[in-house]
Amino acid sequence: MKFSRTVQFNAIPEWSSQYIAYSNLKKLIHSLEADAATRLALGHHDAERVSLIPHEESTTEYDAIFRRSLDDELDKICRFYTEKERDLLAELERLTKDIHDFHGRASMEQTSSSSGSSYIARGHSDVESLAPERQKILDKNGDLLSMESYSDGDEQFTEISDIKIMLKKRAIALYVSLSELRSYVQLNRTGFAKALKKYAKCIGREMSGNYVPDIVEQSYPFLHSTREALEDKIAEVNVLYASISTNGDISQAKLELRAHLREYVVWERNTVWREMMGMEKNIQGVGLTNQGLLVSANPITDALEHKGVLNLPPIEIHTRLGTIRLTRLIFNSTFAILSIIGAVFVMLLAIPIFDRPEPQACLAILIAASLLWATEVIPLFVTSILIPLLIIVLRVVRSDDMYHERLEAPGATKYIFAAMWTPVIMLLLGGFSIAAALSKYNIAKVIATWVLSNAGTQPRNVLLTTMFVAMFLSMWISNVAAPVLCLSIIQPLLRTQDTNSNFPKALILGIAFASNIGGMASPIASPQNVIALQNMSPAPSWLAWFFIAIPVSIIAILLIWVMILVTLNPAKGAIITKIQRSTEKFNRTQIFVSAVTLITIALWCVSHEMESVFGDMGVLAIIPLVVFFGTGLLTKEDFNNFMWTIIILAMGGIALGKAVSSSGLLDVIAISIRSLVSGMGIYGVMVVFGCLILVIATFISHTVAALILLPIVAQVGQAMDDPHPNLLVMGAALLCSCAMGLPTSGFPNVTAICTTDDQGRPYLSVALFITRGVPASVVAYIVVTTLGFGLMDIVGL
Template identity: 85%
Template sequence: MKFSRTVQFNAVPEWSTYYIGYSNLKKLIHSLEADAATRLALGHHDAERISLIPHEESTTEYDAIFRRALDDELGKICRFYSEKETELLAERDRLKKDIHDFDVRAGVEEASTSSGSSYTAHRHSDVESVAIERHEMLDKNGDVIPMENYNDGDEQFLEISDLKIMLKKRAIALYVSLSELRAYVQLNRTGFGKALKKYAKCIGRDMSGNYVPDVVEQSYPFLHSTRDALEEKIAEVNFLYASISTHGDIGQAKLELQGHLREYVVWERNTVWREMMGIEKNIQGVGLTNQGLLVSSNPIADALEHKGVLNRPPIEIRTRLGAIRLPRLIFNSSFALLTITAVVFVTLLAVPIFDQPEQQSCFAILIAASLLWATEVIPLFVTSMLIPFLIIVFRTVRSDDVYHERLNAPDATKYIFAAMWTPVIMLLLGGFSIAAALSKYNIAKVVATWVLSNAGTQPRNVLLTTMFVAMFLSMWISNVASPVLCLSIIQPLLRTQDNSSNFPKALILGIAFASNIGGMASPIASPQNIIALQNMHPNPSWLAWFFIAIPVCIFSILLIWLIMLVTLNPAKGAIITKIQRSSEKFNRTQIFVSAVTLITILLWCVSHKFESVFGDMGVLAIIPLVVFFGTGLLTKEDFNNFMWTIIILSMGGIALGKAVSSSGLLDTIAIGIRSVVSHMGIYGVMVVFGSLILTIATFISHTVAALILLPIVAQVGQAVNDPHPNLLVMGAALLCSCAMGLPTSGFPNVTAICTTDDQGRPYLSVALFITRGVPASVLAYIVVITLGFCLMKIVGL
């Protein structure tokens, strides 16, 4: 979590304006960084240069500017601390006096009522303490005395108990406030360190060695004597609480006060406050009030209403019989799409299209699942979980023996669920574990910054290097994480550019396109590759995959790079500052993680040589899982953070593919397609199917396109005169990654279109994305059906 968010989430709401202004300091650092880059590009003695901070000629003056900002923040914090400390000390003194007066009064009252009082017999019992909190009296048997039977002594006792409860609450509130003041000091101390570290990273000037010990730690709130005095005040409140609540037991009082503090912070701050912030953010993001969100087709409004954020009135339909009030949910687009899908499903079940009932039901499930996946009316993985349910209920699968009998529900359950867990799923888990380790221990970032720091300052070279880095990272940490990591690394480059420069646009587009292309570079780079492996028999070796995919990726990226240079001219107005090489050296942990990763990849590459020992690549994927989790390098939290939705999605695709094959539907479809493509060779089939897949994958997600089309492609490849099913399947999988014409075509594109500058303005427009994305997709398609096809033929697919 970014530190600015940490401050926001951990600040006392009433004190929020008195914490260190970390966000403002960060903006100042970025402006200084941009000015430094401008000076570097235009020259220190250019009289006509445009500088954000005029009349200053060296980075030492940046130190002075930044120090003044730090001094202002420190002064604000010191003033608030002194005021709050004075306020809390005054409350401490008042509480101390009131508790003393209470002890005197309580002693007198107890003495006056000690003879014959039913309360005295139970003075120190646990039951009585509960009764006090409920304002109830007990008789000698421990039963509650009715209010009308209280005598004068009892009324005096109730008055004392009320006063005691009030003092107890005041002590708890004072303890919480003092504890929050202690946390206030700690959070601001961390803030100064973070701000100085950010300044050193962006400007290259380390001030923390002087400013923190000589200025911050010498200020009143951060002195050791001040912190010790605050601890003494907290201990004194603990003693006061013990005197009125735990009969002088200091240890018990401390436990109770810590419990109250924990309850206050966890509930009031981390739950209520965060929820309020989340609701406010959602509503601000929509830009409308509750009264304005009344358009039934607004998907954001529907989502907020579903989560309980908005409470929109129902739709009222007036008839002669009276008004009918219907929930607004019925009229939103998601409900309409679900209704259409259900109608289509029931219609396909009822209208006879195929002779075999299992093929009829399988076709209905296939179309319904495709609609749900394509529209994403419900989450993709939910559709995948629905598939085995429908397959079993409608008895879609048949036995694998020569009789092909329709299986009953118990046998179909065993058949489908056994098929859903394959070695390919283990391969996916092994890939996730490698990606998690490379990311967690900063290996991917260290390697990426090392490469980019050597890219020089020529815009075209920086752009090309960044694209190849994005492609390489996509091979190992997925094309989902790669663009996020790359965009975080190039932030200094983006911040230093003038508004008229096209370099940021070319850089962000290049990362998105290269991450998509990188999705074809290795078998674990993207879900569509995993789906391809499920439909390829036998699976190609990793060496064969690399032999085909890496040259295709390299040539595709070079062509896309040329598009960026010709259409955007990124060198115009570009101000390039070298990305700083990470000062972090590889430690033993990083070396160990890298070694395990390389050994696993090497074994995957030569897995066919050891098939008699390991059986499948999926078995080898157990190695990084056992090593990383067994040694504690990855924890159960890391395991829980795996992209389990992708795994469920893949398993649903396996189940659907198995049903389509087992029911005989795939053979029937393939026979129909074969009659159309019978006159074509394998190359013609790839060109035709490739263009179809590229078009479909542009409008729906790459993974969904692969789930729907790859089983059919495999069967068609088997049915043509020159059978090459593996060639067609791999070609189709590569083309799924080439589809990047729209901002919604793949996660890298979504990340790119959502990237904004410091003022929240997007770098890219939809029109800019389409005019570069469509040509990039076409060029990548040409590379796959030419170079890729030749390489696949050489390998023997």
């Protein structure tokens, strides 16, 4: 969570204007940063540039400007604290005296009671003991009626109870106010530290002097003695409350008082992994308007609504009991699409297409699941959860022996669920653990900023370096997290650009395209690669994958870089400030995480040579899981933050692929497709299938396209006269990553189209994205089907 949001959420509403104006300080920092970048790029003062700050050459002037703003905020905070503290201490003094008087009256009441005095006598004694000014306070709070109005003993007894209740309420209110004053000091102290850190990061230098220890912490609200005194006053209120509420039990009083405190939002540094998770959770609701904003992710629904199919006039059924309107039920888009898919499913079950029931039922499941995945009318992972249920209930699977007998429900359950948890799923979990550790301990960001800090100030060089950084990060922390991290690193570059410059557009597009391409560069870079490994027998080694995918990725990125330079001319109007290298050095924890990561990757690379020891590369994925979580470097919260929806999606796809194969449907499909591509060589089949995959993966997610198509591609390759199933499967997986023609074609594209400037305006329009995304997809397709095919042939796939 950003600290500006933390201030907003934690601020006491009545005090909101008295907190450090962190957002205003950030705006000032960005103004100073933009001014410094402009003067650095132009070399002189631009008289036409409107700026609220002076243009002295020395950056020490920036210190003075920022220092004045900090001083103003500090003065405001000190004045408010002093005034509030004075009021609360005065109320504490009054409350202490009132509670003391109350206990004195209680003692008199006990004495009177023992001598047989009436309630009236006790009541009058209590009333007379109250000072007139405190009677006025109680009356003002509205919880105590006028004492002179009572006429009998019961009313006087009730009055005493009301006084006690009022004193408890005052103690609670005072405790809450003092506690809020304590949090006020803590939050503002953090605000000053965060503002100075932001200044150092954006301006590229520490502000002269140690402002927090020398100035802030020497001011009255932040003094150690002041904070200790405040704690003592809070402890006094605990004692006072205990004396009138819990019979002197301080611990119980603390529990009761703390229950009245408001909950505070704790600030913690946002990691790329957390941001990625937030995007992944929201991605299924993403779509585009012609302004580039998000509305819907369902192109079929949008088309139907645009044509008016889902906006028909209401259907009215007149009955004796009244009129029934069916519009919102029947023609609701979600309900309508689900009804259509359900009807297709039932029809495919009912109409005899095959001689045996297993492939018949499996075809119905395959078509229904594909439609649900493609339309995303329900979440993708929900469809995956539904698949094993349908497979078992409809008895789709058959035994693997020579008889191929139809399995009953108990046998089918064991068969399918055993197939769903495979070493590939463990590989996915191992990749997630590495990504989480690299992000949590800032390793990926340190490496990325080190590389980008050496990119120079030429727009074309900065763009190319950024694209290769995005590709490299995609290999190890996934092509979902990589664009988020890269965009956070280049924020200083984006903020300092003129509104008419194309450089921000080129950078954001370059990161998106390079992250997509990087999704093919390693087996754990994207889910489609993991799905490909599941459909390849034997699975290629990591070295073989690198030998094919890395040259393909590098050439594709270079060609896309040239395309962006030619079509956008990012150098025009660009103001380049050098990315600041991270000042933090690798600590022992970062070195340890890096070492575990490198060892795991090295073992993955030689996994085929170590099959006699580990059996499968998925078993090696257990190493980072055990080490990172066993040592406490990653916590159970990190484990809960894994992209379990992706894992469930992959498991559902594996179950469907197993069912398609076991039922005999895959053999039927392969025979039909083989007849269509008869006479074609392996290269011709790859070109044809490649076009189909590129189009499908452009309109639906890359992962879904891989789930649907890769099992079919593998079977077609196996059934050819010259079998090359692994070549076709890997080629198809690489081509899934090449599909980036639409802003909704993948996670990197959605990240790019959602990126906005400080005023909330998107950098990219849909038209701009499509006119660059489609050519980029074609370029990548050509590279995969030429260079990629040649490298796969050399490896012997």
